[in-house]
Amino acid sequence: MNLHVVPTDPAALRTAFASVPQSIVALCGLDPTGTPHGVTASSFTPISLEPPLVSVAMGKGSATWPVLRQMPRLGISLLSHSQAAICRKLAVKGGDRFEGLRWRFEAGTGAVFIDAAVAELDCELFDELPAGDHSIVLLRIKSLCVDDQREPLIFHGSDFRRLAATQTSAATPL
Numbered sequence: 001m002n003l004h005v006v007p008t009d010p011a012a013l014r015t016a017f018a019s020v021p022q023s024i025v026a027l028c029g030l031d032p033t034g035t036p037h038g039v040t041a042s043s044f045t046p047i048s049l050e051p052p053l054v055s056v057a058m059g060k061g062s063a064t065w066p067v068l069r070q071m072p073r074l075g076i077s078l079l080s081h082s083q084a085a086i087c088r089k090l091a092v093k094g095g096d097r098f099e100g101l102r103w104r105f106e107a108g109t110g111a112v113f114i115d116a117a118v119a120e121l122d123c124e125l126f127d128e129l130p131a132g133d134h135s136i137v138l139l140r141i142k143s144l145c146v147d148d149q150r151e152p153l154i155f156h157g158s159d160f161r162r163l164a165a166t167q168t169s170a171a172t173p174l
Contacts (some may be wrong), residue, residue: 021156028112029071039064040090042155052141057134075111078119079153084160119146
C-alpha cells in the first residue's frame with residue numbers, strides 16, 4: 001500500500017473513495033406538471049432510527065437536485081442487482097431519464113419509485129448541510145416497503161457488483 005502525502009489530489013481521493021462498497025439509490029419526485037425527475041446516488045446512508053432519517057450527498061453542480069429540492073415528497077428506490085442499466089440511465093445528464101423505465105408515483109405524495117427495487121422509502125426533506133463541493137441532504141422517512149427477496153446493486157471499484165455470502169461460523173469471532 002502506498003500512502004499519498006497530498007490528500008487533496010482528486011485522482012487519489014477518487015481511488016480511495018472507490019474502495020468503499022456503496023449501495024445505489026434513485027432519488028425521484030414528480031413536479032406539478034406530472035413530469036418525473038430523478039438522480040442516482042451512491043452516497044446513501046442510514047442516519048437515525050428516531051426520527052427515521054437517511055442521507056444522500058448531492059453535488060453542488062447538479063441540475064436535478066434544485067428541482068427535486070422543491071418537491072414536498074421524494075421517493076428513494078434502493079436499486080436491485082439487475083438494475084445497473086437503470087442506474088446509468090438516471091445518471092446521464094440531459095434527455096428524458098425516465099423514457100423506457102418502469103416507474104410509479106404515490107398519488108398522495110408525488111414520490112416516484114423505480115419498479116423492482118429492493119426497498120422504497122417515501123421521504124421529505126429534513127435538512128441540507130453544505131459539505132465541500134456537495135450538500136449532505138437529510139431526508140425523513142414517512143413510509144417504506146422492503147422486498148427482502150431482492151439483492152441490492154453495489155458500486156465498488158468504479159464498477160457494479162453483487163453481494164456474495166461468506167461462510168462464517170457463529171463460534172468464529174469477527
